[in-house]
Amino acid sequence: xxxxxxxxxxxxxxxxxxxxxxxxxxxxxxxxxxxxxxxxxxxxxxxxxxxxxxxxxxxxxxxxxxxxxxxxxxxxxxxxxxxxxxxxxxxxxxxxxxxxxxxxxxxxxxxxxxxxxxxxxxxxxxxxxxxxxxxxxxxxxxxxxxxxxxxxxxxxxxxxxxxxxxxxxxxxxxxxxxxxxxxxxxxxxxxxxxxxxxxxxxxxxxxxxxxxxxxxxxxxxxxxxxxxxxxxxxxxxxxxxxxxxxxxxxxxxxxxxxxxxxxxxxxxxxxxxxxxxxxxxxxxxxxxxxxxxxxxxxxxxxxxxxxxxxxxxxxxxxxxxxxxxxxxxxxxxxxxxxxxxxxxxxxxxxxxxxxxxxxxxxxxxxxxxxxxxxxxxxxxxxxxxxxxxxxx
Amino acid sequence: xxxxxxxxxxxxxxxxxxxxxxxxxxxxxxxxxxxxxxxxxxxxxxxxxxxxxxxxxxxxxxxxxxxxxxxxxxxxxxxxxxxxxxxxxxxxxxxxxxxxxxxxxxxxxxxxxxxxxxxxxxxxxxxxxxxxxxxxxxxxxxxxxxxxxxxxxxxxxxxxxxxxxxxxxxxxxxxxxxxxxxxxxxxxxxxxxxxxxxxxxxxxxxxxxxxxxxxxxxxxxxxxxxxxxxxxxxxxxxxxxxxxxxxxxxxxxxxxxxxxxxxxxxxxxxxxxxxxxxxxxxxxxxxxxxxxxxxxxxxxxxxxxxxxxxxxxxxxxxxxxxxxxxxxxxxxxxxxxxxxxxxxxxxxxxxxxxxxxxxxxxxxxxxxxxxxxxxxxxxxxxxxxxxxxxxx
Numbered sequence: 001x002x003x004x005x006x007x008x009x010x011x012x013x014x015x016x017x018x019x020x021x022x023x024x025x026x027x028x029x030x031x032x033x034x035x036x037x038x039x040x041x042x043x044x045x046x047x048x049x050x051x052x053x054x055x056x057x058x059x060x061x062x063x064x065x066x067x068x069x070x071x072x073x074x075x076x077x078x079x080x081x082x083x084x085x086x087x088x089x090x091x092x093x094x095x096x097x098x099x100x101x102x103x104x105x106x107x108x109x110x111x112x113x114x115x116x117x118x119x120x121x122x123x124x125x126x127x128x129x130x131x132x133x134x135x136x137x138x139x140x141x142x143x144x145x146x147x148x149x150x151x152x153x154x155x156x157x158x159x160x161x162x163x164x165x166x167x168x169x170x171x172x173x174x175x176x177x178x179x180x181x182x183x184x185x186x187x188x189x190x191x192x193x194x195x196x197x198x199x200x201x202x203x204x205x206x207x208x209x210x211x212x213x214x215x216x217x218x219x220x221x222x223x224x225x226x227x228x229x230x231x232x233x234x235x236x237x238x239x240x241x242x243x244x245x246x247x248x249x250x251x252x253x254x255x256x257x258x259x260x261x262x263x264x265x266x267x268x269x270x271x272x273x274x275x276x277x278x279x280x281x282x283x284x285x286x287x288x289x290x291x292x293x294x295x296x297x298x299x300x301x302x303x304x305x306x307x308x309x310x311x312x313x314x315x316x317x318x319x320x321x322x323x324x325x326x327x328x329x330x331x332x333x334x335x336x337x338x339x340x341x342x343x344x345x346x347x348x349x350x351x352x353x354x355x356x357x358x359x360x361x362x363x364x365x366x367x368x369x370x371x372x373x374x375x376x377x378x379x380x381x382x383x384x385x386x387x388x389x390x391x392x
Numbered sequence: 393x394x395x396x397x398x399x400x401x402x403x404x405x406x407x408x409x410x411x412x413x414x415x416x417x418x419x420x421x422x423x424x425x426x427x428x429x430x431x432x433x434x435x436x437x438x439x440x441x442x443x444x445x446x447x448x449x450x451x452x453x454x455x456x457x458x459x460x461x462x463x464x465x466x467x468x469x470x471x472x473x474x475x476x477x478x479x480x481x482x483x484x485x486x487x488x489x490x491x492x493x494x495x496x497x498x499x500x501x502x503x504x505x506x507x508x509x510x511x512x513x514x515x516x517x518x519x520x521x522x523x524x525x526x527x528x529x530x531x532x533x534x535x536x537x538x539x540x541x542x543x544x545x546x547x548x549x550x551x552x553x554x555x556x557x558x559x560x561x562x563x564x565x566x567x568x569x570x571x572x573x574x575x576x577x578x579x580x581x582x583x584x585x586x587x588x589x590x591x592x593x594x595x596x597x598x599x600x601x602x603x604x605x606x607x608x609x610x611x612x613x614x615x616x617x618x619x620x621x622x623x624x625x626x627x628x629x630x631x632x633x634x635x636x637x638x639x640x641x642x643x644x645x646x647x648x649x650x651x652x653x654x655x656x657x658x659x660x661x662x663x664x665x666x667x668x669x670x671x672x673x674x675x676x677x678x679x680x681x682x683x684x685x686x687x688x689x690x691x692x693x694x695x696x697x698x699x700x701x702x703x704x705x706x707x708x709x710x711x712x713x714x715x716x717x718x719x720x721x722x723x724x725x726x727x728x729x730x731x732x733x734x735x736x737x738x739x740x741x742x743x744x745x746x747x748x749x750x751x752x753x754x755x756x757x758x759x760x761x762x763x764x765x766x767x768x769x770x771x772x773x774x775x776x777x778x779x780x781x782x783x784x
Contacts, residue, residue: 002619004630049610050624052520052723072710072752075622093710094734097727099544102518126494126525128444133517133543135524151525152491194604198597205590212586212629215611218441227394230467232442236647237604238396255628318464318485329721331444335489342486360464 001045002079007255008045008164010082016043017065019157024061024150030119031111032059032150033138035130037328039154040067041256044083048076051129051328053096054103060116068107070096104134108141117142122150128330155336158325160350165257165325166373166382169352171211172259173371173383176252179203180263180385187392189242189267193222193235200250207254214253217332221249228365231358243268247358247367251332252383258324258332259382260354262367265390277314277366278389281357284308285370285387288320288355292372292379298343305357306341314359321355324371347374352382393437394471399647400437400556402474408435409457411549416453416542422511423503424451424542425530427521429720431546432459433648436475440468443521443720445488446495452508460499462488496526500533509534514542520722547728550717552742557649557717558765558774561744563603564651565763565775567644571595572655572777579784581634581659585614585627592642599646606645609724613641620757623750635660639750639759643724644775650716650724651774652746654759657782669706669758670781673749676700677762677779680712680747684764684771690735697749698733706751713747716763739766744774 020043024032034040037051044057046067055069066087067077077088091106111117123138124130126149139147161169182203187196200220207213222235224246231247240246244267251260266274288305305320321339324332332354337345339353351374358367368387372379412435416424426432429443436449438459447461458479459469469480483498503509515530516522518541531539553561574595579588592612599605614627616638623639632638636659643652658666680697697712713731716724724746729737731745743766750759760779764771 004628047626048622048624049613049626049722052610052725072623075752076625079619079622079625094732096711097714097725097730123524125528126523128520128523130524131518131520132515132522132524132527133541135527136517149525192604194597194599194606198594198605201593201597202590205586205593207586207629212584212627213590214586214628215626218444219607221441227471230440230471231464232440233468233471234439234441234607235604236396236606237599319488322489330441333444333489338489340486360467 001082005080012162012164013044013082016157017059020059020154021061023153023157024059024122027122027153028120029122029148029150030061031116032122032153034059034154035124035134036127036154037129038326042158042326043154044081046077047080047256048073050076054134056107064114064116068110102133102137104137105141108138111142118144120146120148122148122153124151125149126151152336155334158334159323159336160348161325161352161373166350166352168255168257169259169325169371169373169382171254172252172257174252175204175207175211175213175254176250176259176261176383177385178206178208179250179252180261183248183265184390184392187265189240191240192237193224193240194237196240197222197235204250204252211254214256216251216253217258217327217329218251223247223365226363229360229363231360231365240267245270245274245364247365249367256326256328258327259371260324260332260369261371261383261385262356262358262369263385263390264366264368265392267392270389270391274366274389276312277359278368280309280312280314281359281366281368282387284357285355285368289372289379292347292353292374293376294347294349294374296347298337298339298345298347299341301347302339302343303341316359320357321353324352324354349374349376355379393474397439397472398437404554404556405436405474408549409451412451412546413453415545415549416451416514419514419545420512421514421540421542422453423508424514424545426451426546427516427526428519428546429521430718434550434718435546436473438469439472439648440465442468446526448499456506456508460502494525494529496529497533500530503534510536512538512540514540514545516543517541518543544728547726550726551715551728552740553717553744553765558742558744560647560649561651561717561763561765561774563646564644564649567596567599567603567605567646568642568651568653568775569644569777570598570600571642571644572653575640575657576782576784579657581632583632584629585616585632586629588632589614589627596642596644603646606648608643608645609650609719609721610643615639615757618755621752621755623752623757632659637662637666637756639757641759648718648720650719651763652716652724652761653763653775653777654748654750654761655777655782656758656760657784659784662781662783666758666781668704669751670760672701672704672706673751673758673760674779676749677747677760681764681771684739684745684766685768686739686741686766688739690729690731690737690739691733694731694735695733708751712749713745716744716746741766741768747771
């Protein structure tokens with residue numbers, strides 16, 4: 001690993017691999033094929049935009065661990081991991097996006113050659129980077145193997161963050177602080193949406209004097225005017241209007257660790273309905289933050305928020321947050337815990353969440369969110385953006 | 393569809409759907425489940441960053457067409473498509489990232505209710521957005537259906553661009569022109585990599601006075617110094633050094649249409665090896681561009697380039713380009729044609745490619761690329777960035 005590309009000591013990667021093997025053993029999984037780029041990075045450090053082709057990290061219960069990917073991406077593995085040369089295993093370029101042959105055919109051959117082809121193999125069946133065809137190819141190439149679904153197995157090992165991980169997330173929090181400072185400096189009616197996003201991306205990438213801004217797993221989402229009802233809409237070149245509100249769903253990112261932070265921005269004097277929702281959401285956030293401590297569950301924290309909203313007459317039928325950390329597109333969530341009533345996961349110190357109490361109506365929406373880490377005394381916020389309806 | 397969100401006339405979407413149904417019929421596919429967000433957008437206009445949850449467009453051979461997705465994304469479907477309300481079909485939020493239930497279980501129920509559950513169904517088995525688990529859920533829920541792999545079926549219909557699509561790609565070309573102007577204005581030794589990328593993202597999102605810059609399906613790739621050997625590495629906060637080269641793999645984007653354009657930038661007096669490769673690559677580009685005309689094949693264009701490289705003593709064993717157009721992360725390629733020797737696809741007027749003749753060595757790399765469209769007289773470039781080694 002190139003020293004400037006090192007994010008964690010070798011011992012921390014080793015401990016992550018140990019925990020993963022322990023979880024594998026508990027489920028009788030002898031070999032794990034990890035295609036989720038976040039999991040690949042967490043286990044080994046591997047970091048590059050090569051996930052648009054098939055690649056994986058293979059973890060054996062009894063000590064094997066190798067990276068498998070496209071030939072031209074081997075230099076990225078050398079730069080960003082501690083893997084020895086024999087554990088950087090490549091496939092030739094004619095396997096890329098070919099209708100006739102599949103990189104997973106090739107991996108099956110590698111596993112057979114290494115006498116690993118008859119194991120009980122865990123695969124991440126519900127991940128963006130493990131397609132239905134990848135599963136079929138592996139299965140056809142390894143007739144003697146038994147496959148099981150290990151979606152989320154590594155993700156769950158990531159739930160409780162190390163001190164260094166939390167440090168990266170706080171740095172990401174400082175980055176998103178800079179982003180909102182820039183928004184408040186430059187945003188004004190008559191500006192085009194893409195102009196505002198250009199400023200956001202500039203500030204988010206510049207970061208702070210000592211923390212570079214990395215790319216977010218989700219681009220800045222901006223819903224303005226009637227489009228604020230559409231919570232995952234992206235920008236166009238339309239003008240931002242006076243006497244109009246918009247939500248901004250943004251993140252600061254450092255070394256792939258995310259600190260999302262959403263706010264609503266209003267140009268002009270906000271109408272009563274904005275102030276009413278703001279009041280309910282801020283009280284709901286306060287009531288929930290205190291509950292993010294060990295022993296409580298995700299569901300309890302969520303219910304506190306939903307209860308406050310209901311008291312004020314608002315209904316929310318979607319989850320109000322999810323676990324966060326290291327991530328790659330298309331999602332900055334970890335896809336394990338959700339903040340919703342039926343999630344009974346017990347909170348532990350060091351877990352991190354994007355507590356995301358947005359509400360959307362037929363023709364507008366409102367978001368104020370906080371990224372937090374669980375501590376014995378309740379949530380600690382990872383960023384310090386003023387928690388209020390932003391007005392200019 | 394909201395008028396400001398309309399990218400194509402209703403007739404163009406109808407024609408795309410007709411072509412898709414024709415291709416389905418030719419392969420005996422009665423129902424097509426389209427999960428690739430690029431294909432969803434091309435068929436209906438649907439455009440939002442909601443592809444991190446399961447969603448699709450379902451196309452029936454005999455006229456059905458509906459969008460299926462998460463409840464909170466229905467407003468995005470209303471804003472960006474012409475679909476009537478009954479064809480915007482949603483699943484409840486507790487299906488999102490749940491280990492116990494899957495959105496595709498729900499879709500199976502919708503198909504059964506609509507008497508579509510016993511058809512011959514095409515699914516995009518090798519797409520990021522159709523996971524192995526999605527395939528299993530559908531299969532379990534539709535025992536009477538027959539499934540086949542329709543990966544690329546819609547992508548292939550997208551290969552020849554309409555006049556309006558080419559106009560969007562040329563606008564994207566003007567956007568990337570602005571990006572390189574900014575790079576040449578501000579890049580200098582001692583700048584941090586993330587500072588340069590901040591400038592790139594700013595210019596790429598600002599676009600031109602009349603074309604907003606949209607987000608690219610791949611973030612700016614910058615390989616500087618020894619990292620230039622790693623072709624998919626992303627930035628960090630390291631300083632850019634004098635007497636050092638870097639590749640920049642960037643795209644201009646407008647309304648989801650991409651115009652990628654790579655260049656190599658050298659700070660100082662480039663050493664001989666840079667000039668030698670530049671000479672070979674520029675001659676190789678010239679020899680290949682003339683061949684991008686109807687009747688020739690992808691392989692012939694690629695061979696012309698490989699032949700020139702070889703003449704100068706360079707070997708390249710990976711493809712030198714791929715078809716491009718409308719795209720979403722993680723790949724701006726269309727995943728149909730590749731510019732490599734064994735691709736025998738015949739070129740047609742209106743096809744568009746990123747002709748990407750990069751070469752990577754053990755400790756450096758060099759890229760000069762052009763996005764082009766096929767015309768009767770050879771390639772027309774979609775952007776006008778000076779085609780040379782950039783030096784500052």
